[in-house]
Amino acid sequence: MKTITIETPLVSECSVTECAYNLDSNCHARAITIGDGVHPSCDTFFDNRNLHTKAAVRMAGIGACKIEACKFNDDFECITENIRVGHSKDEISCLTFAPR
Ligand code: SF4
Ligand code: SF4
Structure with a gap:
């Protein structure tokens, strides 16, 4: 499998x-993907209460x-450090969305 390494903001919390x-x-x-x-x-939300990913470390x-209307959006990418x-x-x- 070919892989790539990229830098992205993180999802620091999801309830x-x-x-x-x-x-x-x-x-x-x-x-x-947001928006x-x-x-x-x-x-990316996947409604499935019975089956969850095994990738607990990732x-x-x-x-x-x-969401171009967010002040943290640049060229259709998120540029803040992390989101909730x-x-x-x-x-x-x-x-974390904040209007411009
Ligand atoms: S895919 Fe979206 S809704 Fe699902 S855990 Fe991740 S951030 Fe939360
Ligand atoms: S903070 Fe703004 S730019 Fe980043 S994911 Fe949320 S809505 Fe998109």
Whole structure:
């Protein structure tokens, strides 16, 4: 398998325990995507309460963010150091979002 090494901001906390990538309130996907172009939702959320990733050591990065309206977004990528994800109203969102 070919691999690449990239630097990304980290998901420092995620309270969405019903997501398959969540263990102990942390995200363990390799990288997540934030945003649907309008809302800063977690596009990688996978609703599966019965099956969770085994990758308890891996920390998730942010592969892409589609929320250009956030002040931490540059060229459709997140440039802050880390983000928190959780429930916000009826959505699962980047709680670090801040409007420009
Ligand atoms: S950040 Fe998204 S993909 Fe990761 S555990 Fe939370 S809801 Fe799931
Ligand atoms: S902080 Fe802003 S740019 Fe970074 S992932 Fe969240 S919404 Fe996107």
